[in-house]
Amino acid sequence: MSETLKPATADQVVDAVAQALAAGTPLEVVGQGSKRAIGRPMEAESRLDLSKLTGISLYEPAELVLRAAAGTPRAEIEAALAAERQRLAFDPPDLGALLGGPAGRGTLAGMVVPNLGGPRRLSAGAPRDHLLGYKAVSGRAEAYKAGGRVMKNVTGFDLCKLMAGSWGTLGVLTELTLKVQPLPETSRTVLLLGLTDGLGVRALSRAMGGPHEVAAAAHLPAGVAALSKVAAVARAGAEGRAVTALKVEGPGPSVAHRAGGLKTDLADLSADAEDIHDAQGATLWQEIRDATLLAEPAEGLIWRLSVTPMRGPEIAHAIVQRLPGTRGLYDWAGGLVWLAVPGDTAQGDGGAGPIRRALAEHGGGHALLLRGPEALRARVAVFQPEDRVTAALSRRLRLGFDPRLILNRGRLIAEQPEE
Amino acid sequence: MRMPEPDATTLDRRLSVVHELRRMVPEPGGVIHDPDELAVYECDGLTAYRQLPLVVVLPQTTRQVAQVLKYCHETGVKVVPRGAGTSLSGGALPLADGITLGLGKFNRILEVDLENRCAVVQPGVTNLAISTAVAGQGFYYAPDPSSQIACSIGGNVAENSGGVHCLKYGLTTNNLLGLEFVTIEGEVIRLGGKHLDSPGYDLMGVITGSEGLLGVVTEVTVRLLPTPATARALLMGFESSEAAGDTVTAIIAGGIIPAGLEMMDRPAIHAAEAFCHAGYPLDAEALLICELDGPEAEVEHLIEQVAAIARGKGANSLRVSADEAERQAFWAGRKAAFPAVGRISPDYYCMDGTIPRHQLPHVLGRMRQMSAEYGLDVANVFHAGDGNLHPLILFDANRPGDLEKAEAFGAEILKLCVEVGGVLTGEHGVGVEKRDLMPVMFEPVDLAHQQQVKCAFDPRHRLNPGKMFPELHNCAELGRLHVSGGRMPFPDLPRF
Ligand SMILES: Cc1cc2nc3c(=O)[nH]c(=O)nc-3n(C[C@H](O)[C@H](O)[C@H](O)COP(=O)(O)OP(=O)(O)OC[C@H]3O[C@@H](n4cnc5c(N)ncnc54)[C@H](O)[C@@H]3O)c2cc1C
Numbered sequence: 019m020s021e022t023l024k025p026a027t028a029d030q031v032v033d034a035v036a037q038a039l040a041a042g043t044p045l046e047v048v049g050q051g052s053k054r055a056i057g058r059p060m061e062a063e064s065r066l067d068l069s070k071l072t073g074i075s076l077y078e079p080a081e082l083v084l085r086a087a088a089g090t091p092r093a094e095i096e097a098a099l100a101a102e103r104q105r106l107a108f109d110p111p112d113l114g115a116l117l118g119g120p121a122g123r124g125t126l127a128g129m130v131v132p133n134l135g136g137p138r139r140l141s142a143g144a145p146r147d148h149l150l151g152y153k154a155v156s157g158r159a160e161a162y163k164a165g166g167r168v169m170k171n172v173t174g175f176d177l178c179k180l181m182a183g184s185w186g187t188l189g190v191l192t193e194l195t196l197k198v199q200p201l202p203e204t205s206r207t208v209l210l211l212g213l214t215d216g217l218g219v220r221a222l223s224r225a226m227g228g229p230h231e232v233a234a235a236a237h238l239p240a241g242v243a244a245l246s247k248v249a250a251v252a253r254a255g256a257e258g259r260a261v262t263a264l265k266v267e268g269p270g271p272s273v274a275h276r277a278g279g280l281k282t283d284l285a286d287l288s289a290d291a292e293d294i295h296d297a298q299g300a301t302l303w304q305e306i307r308d309a310t311l312l313a314e315p316a317e318g319l320i321w322r323l324s325v326t327p328m329r330g331p332e333i334a335h336a337i338v339q340r341l342p343g344t345r346g347l348y349d350w351a352g353g354l355v356w357l358a359v360p361g362d363t364a365q366g367d368g369g370a371g372p373i374r375r376a377l378a379e380h381g382g383g384h385a386l387l388l389r390g391p392e393a394l395r396a397r398v399a400v401f402q403p404e405d406r407v408t409a410a411l412s413r414r415l416r417l418g419f420d421p422r423l424i425l426n427r428g429r430l431i432a433e434q435p436e437e
Numbered sequence: 438m439r440m441p442e443p444d445a446t447t448l449d450r451r452l453s454v455v456h457e458l459r460r461m462v463p464e465p466g467g468v469i470h471d472p473d474e475l476a477v478y479e480c481d482g483l484t485a486y487r488q489l490p491l492v493v494v495l496p497q498t499t500r501q502v503a504q505v506l507k508y509c510h511e512t513g514v515k516v517v518p519r520g521a522g523t524s525l526s527g528g529a530l531p532l533a534d535g536i537t538l539g540l541g542k543f544n545r546i547l548e549v550d551l552e553n554r555c556a557v558v559q560p561g562v563t564n565l566a567i568s569t570a571v572a573g574q575g576f577y578y579a580p581d582p583s584s585q586i587a588c589s590i591g592g593n594v595a596e597n598s599g600g601v602h603c604l605k606y607g608l609t610t611n612n613l614l615g616l617e618f619v620t621i622e623g624e625v626i627r628l629g630g631k632h633l634d635s636p637g638y639d640l641m642g643v644i645t646g647s648e649g650l651l652g653v654v655t656e657v658t659v660r661l662l663p664t665p666a667t668a669r670a671l672l673m674g675f676e677s678s679e680a681a682g683d684t685v686t687a688i689i690a691g692g693i694i695p696a697g698l699e700m701m702d703r704p705a706i707h708a709a710e711a712f713c714h715a716g717y718p719l720d721a722e723a724l725l726i727c728e729l730d731g732p733e734a735e736v737e738h739l740i741e742q743v744a745a746i747a748r749g750k751g752a753n754s755l756r757v758s759a760d761e762a763e764r765q766a767f768w769a770g771r772k773a774a775f776p777a778v779g780r781i782s783p784d785y786y787c788m789d790g791t792i793p794r795h796q797l798p799h800v801l802g803r804m805r806q807m808s809a810e811y812g813l814d815v816a817n818v819f820h821a822g823d824g825n826l827h828p829l830i831l832f833d834a835n836r837p838g839d840l841e842k843a844e845a846f847g848a849e850i851l852k853l854c855v856e857v858g859g860v861l862t863g864e865h866g867v868g869v870e871k872r873d874l875m876p877v878m879f880e881p882v883d884l885a886h887q888q889q890v891k892c893a894f895d896p897r898h899r900l901n902p903g904k905m906f907p908e909l910h911n912c913a914e915l916g917r918l919h920v921s922g923g924r925m926p927f928p929d930l931p932r933f
Contacts, residue, residue, distance in 0.1 A: 034930055080690035081793055139633065168823070168858075170599055175643055175890045176610065179643050199694075202692070223554075226663075227552075228663055268732075269738045383632040407626045408628070411640060414894075418890070421918055
């Protein structure tokens with residue numbers, strides 16, 4: 019890596035991209051670098067570091083809208099929101115610890131551009147659903163804007179959707195405008211103990227289909243539950259009982275009422291239920307959000323699968339058959355399967371083949387290799403491969419926004435610029 | 438409204454186009470070219486613009502759609518996708534030299550999967566039919582445009598339609614899980630499925646709201662939600678739109694996200710009351726309808742909070758629905774606002790800008806001034822929770838010059854929306870109607886980046902040309918890079 023460029027203004031970002039474009043040398047785009055270890059290893063000669071591009075420029079709590087520079091630290095955004103009793107609805111994971119770094123780092127753009135949502139994504143939507151507008155510099159070294167600051171906007175193509183999930187390959191965002199959410203008064207988490215994976219996910223599905231407005235729904239097999247810092251969860255896990263968790267949020271009386279309702283409605287599946295309160299619940303949901311329960315051993319490979327919710331368990335079981343020693347947990351009512359695959363598979367394909375075959379055989383979905391050694395990430399498809407037609411469209415979009423593949427070249431797929 | 442010049446060779450080839458389409462879609466009624474029958478398709482919900490299409494084709498299978506599109510791509514014929522034709526922005530307005538491709542025969546619900554809370558439907562199914570199909574099992578599809586008995590889910594996807602419930606539940610784009618989609622090259626792709634957040638570029642996201650410019654949607658997987666245990670509404674009258682606006686702000690600032698939060702101004706209240714006797718307070722300058730849904734205990738609690746807020750802001754009338762019939766009655770006037778206004782005026786023109794909510798009093802004030810200047814009345818219904826305005830401009834198309842005045846007035850309102858930080862359209866789309874206003878909101882470089890998407894999907898501009906963009910650039914030209922190496926060495930750029 020020859021140099022790091024640290025622009026402090028959007029104009030300087032234009033200069034940096036123009037320079038790279040003129041020289042034909044690709045750039046690695048980073049915020050604080052908290053997710054650098056995700057994706058294929060990039061082919062980059064310089065680094066474009068956006069951590070100097072900071073500051074909240076507009077925050078109107080009564081309109082649920084916040085605008086800030088791309089490199090604004092996550093902590094600053096969270097503190098500003100908390101002061102007004104608000105939050106980011108999509109519950110962005112903090113993958114620092116999982117990826118072997120410190121927790122609590124990251125930038126605003128880093129929370130949105132990968133389009134990774136946490137447990138609340140199930141009920142509140144993904145980052146892509148909350149990005150109202152942005153300013154960016156495309157791979158054409160042109161600064162432009164898209165979207166707006168209002169909640170409802172169908173003026174022209176919805177480029178916000180493309181940026182969330184682009185992993186920095188369609189443009190360098192310099193400013194983002196987000197929809198934010200009021201903090202609920204309180205929350206409660208109902209725990210059902212001792213269900214099999216299949217029954218656990220069935221309970222989650224039934225709860226999601228019922229009247230209690232469940233905000234988050236996860237199932238932790240006993241071995242994983244045992245690692246929790248929440249006593250009730252760890253105890254159940256240690257006794258060999260899985261933990262199925264359902265979170266309800268809202269005004270106090272409503273939360274109590276709904277937690278009770280959930281227990282009644284699911285009593286035929288599990289007689290053994292208890293509640294945990296706000297603070298303990300926060301710990302548990304953070305453990306699930308950040309996959310910290312799967313972080314050890316450090317050489318384990320972490321896969322993140324999005325699947326048809328009710329088919330989560332059969333997919334996980336098919337994978338465990340083929341990759342013995344794999345552990346995991348279910349979020350999103352079964353639709354998000356986190357897997358820790360033994361590190362020794364990294365010599366081969368890291369489980370990519372068996373995992374993706376299981377998906378294909380059980381209703382489809384996709385798998386992301388979220389953590390793995392660089393050599394493995396260079397060798398296997400980190401992101402779910404696209405079919406021929408979709409891949410061709412994606413390539414054309416990529417070339418439209420970044421004709422010379424200057425930005426994060428190779429991060430999503432192996433790619434070369436056109437001759 | 439200027440449309441692209443019809444292509445003379447295509448017009449001359451009309452019979453051969455009809456013949457080719459018949460070969461691809463041989464079923465009876467699959468190809469329509471009799472001028473009388475074509476008249477049904479000559480406009481959409483924006484009836485001021487009319488044009489007979491070259492020919493209408495009504496395919497029944499994805500394969501047929503693919504054949505038609507490939508044919509258009511290869512032989513240079515334009516094509517306009519069409520759902521139920523309720524667009525209010527002229528998105529489905531035919532082209533004289535273009536095929537109108539109707540999805541009306543794609544009218545089946547293919548699968549309802551309640552365990553995974555989704556339904557797989559064909560694009561011609563109406564919005565309401567989805568909710569109706571699952572209502573018995575306690576589910577519904579959340580986005581609810583007022584046109585929901587008629588509009589198609591494919592049209593909803595193409596317009597990213599909203600409704601009164603989108604404050605809490607989002608627009609169409611937030612309620613989709615998967616799409617089947619045919620490109621202009623006749624390739625079929627499947628995006629998403631029953632799972633969330635597909636990797637790679639969010640093609641489903643950018644297709645949603647693309648107004649038929651990128652391809653044809655042939656199947657939709659929608660997210661279903663459980664029907665809330667209860668829904669109750671408050672009806673609140675205020676002496677000023679400021680007081681009503683302050684109430685809206687205080688509700689949301691207080692952490693409450695109602696299922697619906699609608700405002701009407703005095704002319705709209707009077708028109709609606711005369712039309713359906715909903716019991717609206719006729720002395721109010723502004724009326725708010727606030728609906729809360731969810732678990733019973735929560736709704737009780739929030740109703741009290743909202744009522745307290747409204748009283749604090751000076752509501753001079755306040756009713757809480759006691760039962761389902763009363764809740765429906767509160768809504769009846771709001772839902773019938775368009776036809777109600779249609780009764781007091783020979784014609785009306787419905788606008789659709791969005792503004793930052795705190796700008797409401799200012800925008801309403803300016804609108805009153807404009808109304809005086811143009812000599813045309815305006816009634817306002819407003820999705821107050823999310824700042825989406827629907828000013829209805831009253832005019833008489835039979836009075837010479839009135840339509841032009843109404844259009845000019847409408848354009849001025851939309852410019853005002855942009856000026857105060859809002860946008861040209863909140864849910865009805867750009868279509869032909871707002872096409873030429875796009876530069877008010879976007880710089881050429883912004884539009885050029887949007888058009889990169891068009892070029893990736895439809896580089897020859899066969900799909901719905903003349904809509905959304907005031908000018909479609911040649912894709913090869915647009916693709917060219919404009920970089921001067923001479924700007925080096927960028928002395929200002931901090932390096933390490
Ligand atoms: C009385 C009335 C009330 C309304 N209320 C609302 C409201 O509350 N909220 C709201 O958002 N809208 C509203 N609308 C506008 C309109 O109903 C919506 O835009 C609706 O989604 C259009 O659906 P449609 O099936 O009629 O589409 P059409 O009008 O047929 O087409 C609309 C656009 O979509 C494209 N299209 C249609 N089907 C497909 C397909 N399968 N694939 C690709 N492109 C396609 C067309 O080319 C066109 O550009 C209202 C309209 C009326 C007349």
